[in-house]
Amino acid sequence: MTTNSPVHSPDYTADVVVLGAGPVGLAIANYLGQVGVQVLQIEKLDQLIDYPRAIGIDDESLRTVQAIGLVDEVLPHTTPWHAMRFLTPGGRCFADIQPMTDEFGWSRRNAFIQPQVDAVLHRGLARFANVKTLFSRDLVEFQQDEEGVSLRLNAPQDRMETVRARYLVACDGGNSLVRRTLGVSFEGKTAPNQWIVIDVANDPLGTPNVYLCCDPVRPYVSAALPHGVRRFEFMVMPGETEEELGKPENLRQLLAKVLPDPDRVELIRRRVYTHNARLAGQFRVKRVLLAGDAAHIMPVWQGQGYNSGMRDASNLAWKLALVVKGLAGEALLDTYEQERRDHAKAMIDLSVLAGHVLAPPRRWQGALRDGISWLLNYLPPVKRYFLEMRFKPMPRYAKGALVAEQGGKASPVGRMFIQPKVRTEAGDTVLLDDVIGSSFAIIAWGSDPLWGLSSAQVEAWRALGTRFIQVLPDVQLKAGCKVPEGVIRVGDSSGRLKEWFGRYPASIVLLRPDRFVAGVAIPQTLGQVGDQLLRALAAIPQARQQAPLASRVA
Numbered sequence: 001m002t003t004n005s006p007v008h009s010p011d012y013t014a015d016v017v018v019l020g021a022g023p024v025g026l027a028i029a030n031y032l033g034q035v036g037v038q039v040l041q042i043e044k045l046d047q048l049i050d051y052p053r054a055i056g057i058d059d060e061s062l063r064t065v066q067a068i069g070l071v072d073e074v075l076p077h078t079t080p081w082h083a084m085r086f087l088t089p090g091g092r093c094f095a096d097i098q099p100m101t102d103e104f105g106w107s108r109r110n111a112f113i114q115p116q117v118d119a120v121l122h123r124g125l126a127r128f129a130n131v132k133t134l135f136s137r138d139l140v141e142f143q144q145d146e147e148g149v150s151l152r153l154n155a156p157q158d159r160m161e162t163v164r165a166r167y168l169v170a171c172d173g174g175n176s177l178v179r180r181t182l183g184v185s186f187e188g189k190t191a192p193n194q195w196i197v198i199d200v201a202n203d204p205l206g207t208p209n210v211y212l213c214c215d216p217v218r219p220y221v222s223a224a225l226p227h228g229v230r231r232f233e234f235m236v237m238p239g240e241t242e243e244e245l246g247k248p249e250n251l252r253q254l255l256a257k258v259l260p261d262p263d264r265v266e267l268i269r270r271r272v273y274t275h276n277a278r279l280a281g282q283f284r285v286k287r288v289l290l291a292g293d294a295a296h297i298m299p300v301w302q303g304q305g306y307n308s309g310m311r312d313a314s315n316l317a318w319k320l321a322l323v324v325k326g327l328a329g330e331a332l333l334d335t336y337e338q339e340r341r342d343h344a345k346a347m348i349d350l351s352v353l354a355g356h357v358l359a360p361p362r363r364w365q366g367a368l369r370d371g372i373s374w375l376l377n378y379l380p381p382v383k384r385y386f387l388e389m390r391f392k393p394m395p396r397y398a399k400g401a402l403v404a405e406q407g408g409k410a411s412p413v414g415r416m417f418i419q420p421k422v423r424t425e426a427g428d429t430v431l432l433d434d435v436i437g438s439s440f441a442i443i444a445w446g447s448d449p450l451w452g453l454s455s456a457q458v459e460a461w462r463a464l465g466t467r468f469i470q471v472l473p474d475v476q477l478k479a480g481c482k483v484p485e486g487v488i489r490v491g492d493s494s495g496r497l498k499e500w501f502g503r504y505p506a507s508i509v510l511l512r513p514d515r516f517v518a519g520v521a522i523p524q525t526l527g528q529v530g531d532q533l534l535r536a537l538a539a540i541p542q543a544r545q546q547a548p549l550a551s552r553v554a
Contacts, residue, residue: 027064030121037321054306055111066433081098139178140153196270199267215257420494440511440513442467445498449526
């Protein structure tokens with residue numbers, strides 16, 4: 001990827017520059033790496049961040065990690081089925097969130113320690129010769145034109161380096177230099193209160209799950225994390241400073257609220273945070289795209305800052321790959337903001353609301369909350385609403401890279417598809433995504449997924465790397481029926497796929513690489529729906545594909 005060209009040539013060229021080696025940048029670089037895109041990842045620091053950060057990873061994010069082939073290495077650093085309990089000052093639990101659903105293949109809420117998982121994602125990049133990471137590089141400036149983006153970097157030993165790429169993905173945090181340079185707005189609010197985070201080894205409490213105590217004097221959080229780590233978070237009160245709170249006697253006073261012996265702890269680290277709720281006015285400016293905290297930041301109370309960033313990565317990476325490979329036009333990149341911005345705002349609003357539940361702006365609001373919650377806890381539908389996390393806005397795309405006019409609000413189009421276990425013809429039981437891989441999929445219940453397509457249509461979908469999958473009740477796999485070449489047969493061993501297809505007047509689903517339903521059909525309408533989707537994807541016939549930049553630069 002480094003060039004030995006004349007003096008005026010860039011030091012590095014790539015198809016995509018990913019600025020920032022946080023989780024979002026790492027996930028994007030891994031996906032692009034595995035599909036053959038030339039990637040240069042640039043990080044300002046000399047190593048990955050290791051201080052206290054996110055502690056909650058959800059099922060959608062684990063599905064993203066699964067898609068880049070690293071979930072087996074990540075799972076040992078998680079605690080599945082992690083409950084969240086809101087407590088009154090007297091210790092009564094008024095909201096017990098224990099989501100036990102696994103419709104996307106994984107536990108809905110999981111505790112984790114972010115630096116450990118980030119390290120897994122970083123090590124994963126070593127699998128790809130087409131991905132290079134540069135640490136200790138500080139972006140000085142960038143410019144873009146009709147063909148690409150040029151960057152200037154401060155490198156070690158006072159060197160200046162230049163980079164040329166077709167696209168820049170800015171994952172450079174809430175204070176994003178790229179966003180500010182572009183003049184993109186970042187509207188929202190900063191919370192008036194800060195919080196001090198204290199991580200402790202050899203968990204002195206040992207109880208599982210996470211507790212949010214709505215103490216009007218000083219609200220706090222107590223969270224069990226993997227590997228025997230306990231996190232405490234306390235609100236910083238007006239007039240207090242990080243330096244003051246960090247003194248041993250003041251730390252002891254904080255921990256005395258939650259521990260019988262605050263002197264017997266093994267402190268890992270402490271850090272003060274400010275909670276912001278902000279959303280970028282645009283996610284794309286020509287060849288530059290914003291993702292993660294550069295595009296949106298939110299309070300931590302629903303654990304959705306990290307997970308919203310991972311949704312950005314899942315949505316953007318496959319679209320960028322298609323455009324770079326010449327399989328889709330640049331218009332496809334417009335659907336990234338079109339699909340992600342509204343949902344990011346919904347998650348910001350949810351996180352702000354959860355913060356107000358934990359620490360109401362007015363004391364009388366806390367008393368009202370406690371009284372109402374006591375009554376609602378006795379209503380089974382309300383309890384289920386909390387237990388199953390139905391209050392969490394699930395991503396649902398009404399327009400974008402999909403066949404938008406299908407079925408209205410009741411349609412599965414624009415929603416994430418389920419991921420049950422299936423049985424292969426070889427007799428193995430695997431999760432559905434392991435059969436699909438990192439590509440599109442056309443999945444047919446019972447029928448031949450090629451039957452409704454012309455040979456030209458089949459070739460158009462194969463050019464995108466599509467997997468054609470026939471799903472049957474698993475007992476039918478033993479019938480040994482012959483299937484067309486290139487069709488994969490799997491058995492519905494749990495009955496969940498049959499139940500899903502039984503809800504809708506459709507027997508075929510067209511899935512995007514991010515596992516969202518892009519269209520539904522029956523065999524007789526598959527060709528028509530498929531052509532509509534290809535147009536929505538701005539798909540380009542195979543003959544017009546372009547070579548990646550890194551292979552075209554002399």
